[in-house]
Amino acid sequence: MDSVILQARGLTRHFGGLRAVDGVDFDLKAGEIHALIGPNGAGKTTFVSLLSGRIPVQSGSIALGGEDITALPAHARVRKGIAYTFQITSVYPRLSVYDNVALAVPPEAGELRPAVMAALSRVGLADRAEQIAGTLSYGHQRLLELGMGLALRPRVLILDEPTQGLASGEVAGFAALVRSLVPETTVLLIEHNMELVMDLAQRITVLNFGQVLATGTPAEIRANRAVQAAYLGDDDAAA
Amino acid sequence: MKAKDTKIWIAHLAVLAALGVLLAVLPAYHATNLARILTLAVFATGYNLAFGYTGLLSLGHALFFAAGVYGAALPVTYWGLSPLPAIALGCLAGGGLATLVGLLALRTAGVSFMIVTLMFAQAGYLTLLYFGQITGGDEGLVMPDATALIPGLSPDTARAVIAFTLFAIALLVSLIVIRSRLGRVMVAMRENEERSRMLGYNPFTVKLSALVLSGLFAGAAGAGYALLFGYAGASFATIQYSILPMLYVLMGGAGTTLGPLLGTAAMFYLVDGAARITTATLLVVGVALVLLILFAPKGILGTLRERGARWIP
Amino acid sequence: MSFGPFLLLAVMESLVTAATLALTAVGLSLVFGTMRVVNVAHGEFFMLGAVLAWFVTVSVGGPEWVGFVAALALAPLGVAAVATLADRVVLKRLNYEPEATIVATIGLLYILQQAALTFYGPEARPVEPPFNFRIQFPWFGYSGYKLFVIFAAVAVLLAVWWGLTRSKAGLIMRATQVDRDTARAFGINVDRVYAGVFALGAALAAIAAVLIVPIQQAHYLMGGEPLLLAFITVIVGGLGSLRGTVIAALVIGLSDGLIAFFYSPTLAKILATLLVALVLVFRPQGLFGAKA
Numbered sequence: 001m002d003s004v005i006l007q008a009r010g011l012t013r014h015f016g017g018l019r020a021v022d023g024v025d026f027d028l029k030a031g032e033i034h035a036l037i038g039p040n041g042a043g044k045t046t047f048v049s050l051l052s053g054r055i056p057v058q059s060g061s062i063a064l065g066g067e068d069i070t071a072l073p074a075h076a077r078v079r080k081g082i083a084y085t086f087q088i089t090s091v092y093p094r095l096s097v098y099d100n101v102a103l104a105v106p107p108e109a110g111e112l113r114p115a116v117m118a119a120l121s122r123v124g125l126a127d128r129a130e131q132i133a134g135t136l137s138y139g140h141q142r143l144l145e146l147g148m149g150l151a152l153r154p155r156v157l158i159l160d161e162p163t164q165g166l167a168s169g170e171v172a173g174f175a176a177l178v179r180s181l182v183p184e185t186t187v188l189l190i191e192h193n194m195e196l197v198m199d200l201a202q203r204i205t206v207l208n209f210g211q212v213l214a215t216g217t218p219a220e221i222r223a224n225r226a227v228q229a230a231y232l233g234d235d236d237a238a239a
Numbered sequence: 240m241k242a243k244d245t246k247i248w249i250a251h252l253a254v255l256a257a258l259g260v261l262l263a264v265l266p267a268y269h270a271t272n273l274a275r276i277l278t279l280a281v282f283a284t285g286y287n288l289a290f291g292y293t294g295l296l297s298l299g300h301a302l303f304f305a306a307g308v309y310g311a312a313l314p315v316t317y318w319g320l321s322p323l324p325a326i327a328l329g330c331l332a333g334g335g336l337a338t339l340v341g342l343l344a345l346r347t348a349g350v351s352f353m354i355v356t357l358m359f360a361q362a363g364y365l366t367l368l369y370f371g372q373i374t375g376g377d378e379g380l381v382m383p384d385a386t387a388l389i390p391g392l393s394p395d396t397a398r399a400v401i402a403f404t405l406f407a408i409a410l411l412v413s414l415i416v417i418r419s420r421l422g423r424v425m426v427a428m429r430e431n432e433e434r435s436r437m438l439g440y441n442p443f444t445v446k447l448s449a450l451v452l453s454g455l456f457a458g459a460a461g462a463g464y465a466l467l468f469g470y471a472g473a474s475f476a477t478i479q480y481s482i483l484p485m486l487y488v489l490m491g492g493a494g495t496t497l498g499p500l501l502g503t504a505a506m507f508y509l510v511d512g513a514a515r516i517t518t519a520t521l522l523v524v525g526v527a528l529v530l531l532i533l534f535a536p537k538g539i540l541g542t543l544r545e546r547g548a549r550w551i552p
Numbered sequence: 553m554s555f556g557p558f559l560l561l562a563v564m565e566s567l568v569t570a571a572t573l574a575l576t577a578v579g580l581s582l583v584f585g586t587m588r589v590v591n592v593a594h595g596e597f598f599m600l601g602a603v604l605a606w607f608v609t610v611s612v613g614g615p616e617w618v619g620f621v622a623a624l625a626l627a628p629l630g631v632a633a634v635a636t637l638a639d640r641v642v643l644k645r646l647n648y649e650p651e652a653t654i655v656a657t658i659g660l661l662y663i664l665q666q667a668a669l670t671f672y673g674p675e676a677r678p679v680e681p682p683f684n685f686r687i688q689f690p691w692f693g694y695s696g697y698k699l700f701v702i703f704a705a706v707a708v709l710l711a712v713w714w715g716l717t718r719s720k721a722g723l724i725m726r727a728t729q730v731d732r733d734t735a736r737a738f739g740i741n742v743d744r745v746y747a748g749v750f751a752l753g754a755a756l757a758a759i760a761a762v763l764i765v766p767i768q769q770a771h772y773l774m775g776g777e778p779l780l781l782a783f784i785t786v787i788v789g790g791l792g793s794l795r796g797t798v799i800a801a802l803v804i805g806l807s808d809g810l811i812a813f814f815y816s817p818t819l820a821k822i823l824a825t826l827l828v829a830l831v832l833v834f835r836p837q838g839l840f841g842a843k844a
Contacts, residue, residue: 052437054433054437078436078437092430092431092434095427103435344829346833353654354783354829355832358829359829362826362829366822482658519669522666522667524659525659528658528659529656532656533646
């Protein structure tokens with residue numbers, strides 16, 4: 001077990017004088033739910049943007065299943081199996097729910113309709129297939145976003161703050177859904193809801209000022225002094 | 240789904256059949272007008288693939304149209320090529336230039352894309368002027384008329400047959416494209432490019448494909464226009480010929496298959512009607528543009544679709 | 553005439569082009585910089601300035617300089633009024649959405665062109681220069697009026713620059729340019745700023761036109777050329793950068809004039825348009841603009 005599916009070494013991205021991501025080494029093990037946490041501005045979103053290719057790296061390397069993908073553009077990485085769901089919901093508001101998911105189904109997936117409906121059933125939107133996406137409630141748009149991620153049939157699914165703005169009842173359903181994805185899919189999750197993180201994640205990486213502060217199981221992270229210091233020194237400690 | 244597909248195909252074939260009947264029964268003057276409209280509608284249908292479906296607002300399509308005009312006219316005039324292969328050449332010339340322009344211009348987006356395409360078209364126009372001894376420049380070249388288009392047919396009939404065939408191919412190809420995977424991805428690029436990129440689609444290749452297709456249509460239309468009406472001139476590369484297809488598409492409904500035809504016909508008769516009462520035909524074009532963008536940016540068919548006729552493709 | 557004086561003459565002719573180009577282009581650049589509107593009708597504002605100048609000089613009568621001074625005052629005002637109207641009736645309703653405003657200003661271009669054709673006619677008409685004296689160089693005589701055009705353009709540009717950097721109106725404009733919503737939150741009347749900027753941009757084109765009509769004649773199709781050159785200038789200078797625009801106007805005015813003087817003007821224009829396209833593709837911040 002424990003084979004590494006996604007590996008980053010010395011990943012660096014500076015914006016002017018700001019070291020958003022500064023020499024990060026990171027291993028994502030196949031089949032795990034791995035959470036990425038850290039105070040606001042710690043570089044979490046920049047880091048996953050480097051992994052998904054939305055932002056080009058300045059130095060360092062990224063490998064997916066042993067293959068170097070550092071130079072690949074974002075769309076090619078998606079085809080290799082890295083899916084990214086947006087922090088701010090980004091669906092096609094003027095297209096139907098069905099068409100949104102249909103666009104995500106890879107060309108080689110065979111019959112389109114069963115693939116779309118399977119993804120929609122998984123996120124519980126099958127009965128809304130013909131609705132225009134822009135008219136869905138916010139919670140349903142987040143589910144659609146996830147459904148599009150699933151339809152891509154990714155090896156690694158990156159979820160950027162998926163529960164932001166969801167009601168507490170919706171969060172529980174969401175957690176169950178994410179748990180059902182592994183081990184076929186590996187999940188990398190950015191999340192502020194600590195309760196959810198401790199409950200869902202098998203391993204946690206803490207970023208602070210663009211660097212890795214600690215990596216470990218939820219219990220290890222909870223006991224880590226440096227992590228406590230970073231969080232207590234930040235308004236986020238309570239959150 | 241299947242029933243809906245059949246309905247759409249029947250609707251389009253019915254439009255084509257009606258056009259065919261009109262061409263056959265209308266008196267010569269009106270049939271020639273209709274041939275002109277159909278040829279320009281090929282241009283607009285191609286423009287619609289880029290602008291209406293993919294969201295690429297080009298101000299340089301005159302270049303692809305003129306490439307078609309001269310791609311057909313030069314071999315016919317200087318080497319005596321027969322008209323039908325000349326149309327194919329013109330079509331390829333339009334697509335070829337669209338590929339070149341796209342490779343460069345698609346590195347930009349939005350307003351920059353509009354200006355870059357405008358500049359390339361302007362450079363093309365000036366180049367036609369620069370080689371005025373060959374191209375005829377602003378005065379143009381007068382070519383043997385449609386009499387020689389199809390042996391055995393009268394010029395009017397030949398014109399009608401060619402215009403109809405070009406338009407029928409353009410409409411059906413456009414319908415097939417927009418109902419294909421490529422077509423759906425084109426719309427996805429228009430609606431949300433970043434999302435589409437993160438679904439694994441290369442924005443550059445998708446937009447380039449749309450632009451090249453659009454260029455092929457423009458080239459075919461230019462070639463047809465030159466041959467059917469026996470004239471090629473540098474004026475076909477002026478900005479006005481980039482504005483016209485945009486106007487037709489805006490009028491008929493961007494992102495609808497039949498909108499370009501409807502818009503072309505509506506503008507043609509609007510300008511034609513205005514020309515009977517006033518010489519101020521430019522005013523009609525200007526006012527139509529301003530009113531459309533202000534009050535009906537979705538055009539005729541786009542507004543109908545919004546008001547409930549959701550099946551309009 | 554030997555090469556040296558010939559070159560001097562070419563440079564002086566080019567400076568006239570550069571001076572009026574700088575005025576026109578700064579107008580276009582102000583509008584783009586503040587409102588993010590690409591005004592395709594800018595060349596028609598130029599044409600309108602020239603045509604109005606002709607109407608004013610013809611109806612004023614008296615010595616040439618009286619008519620010219622009246623034209624210099626009234627034509628830009630008239631053009632500014634048309635621009636304000638266009639802003640209020642069309643651009644504002646489109647919420648200054650960049651692509652829609654381009655389509656709308658293309659429509660405006662046709663409307664203005666047609667209006668000029670209908671009311672002014674297809675003829676090209678000259679406007680008398682306000683004074684006629686020639687400066688005698690050892691090799692050739694040169695029109696004193698052309699030198700005046702250069703100085704007048706420089707004076708107007710300095711006034712604009714002073715207004716933008718030193719006056720309160722300039723400050724408000726720059727604040728709006730940075731962020732229109734924040735400006736609105738600080739109580740700035742953004743609608744008025746936009747209307748004002750659009751009018752000012754159009755007036756600058758009109759001033760350039762009034763200055764140029766005694767040299768070139770007024771004609772309803774004269775707007776295309778300055779529009780194209782102004783576009784080139786603004787893009788090469790860096791979209792929205794005024795200093796870059798002025799430098800670019802100088803470079804382009806000189807090179808366009810010089811190349812045209814020695815070679816074919818068509819070839820010069822082909823190269824210039826291709827240059828613009830390539831600058832936008834590979835160096836969108838302009839040749840003289842700082843990186844955004």
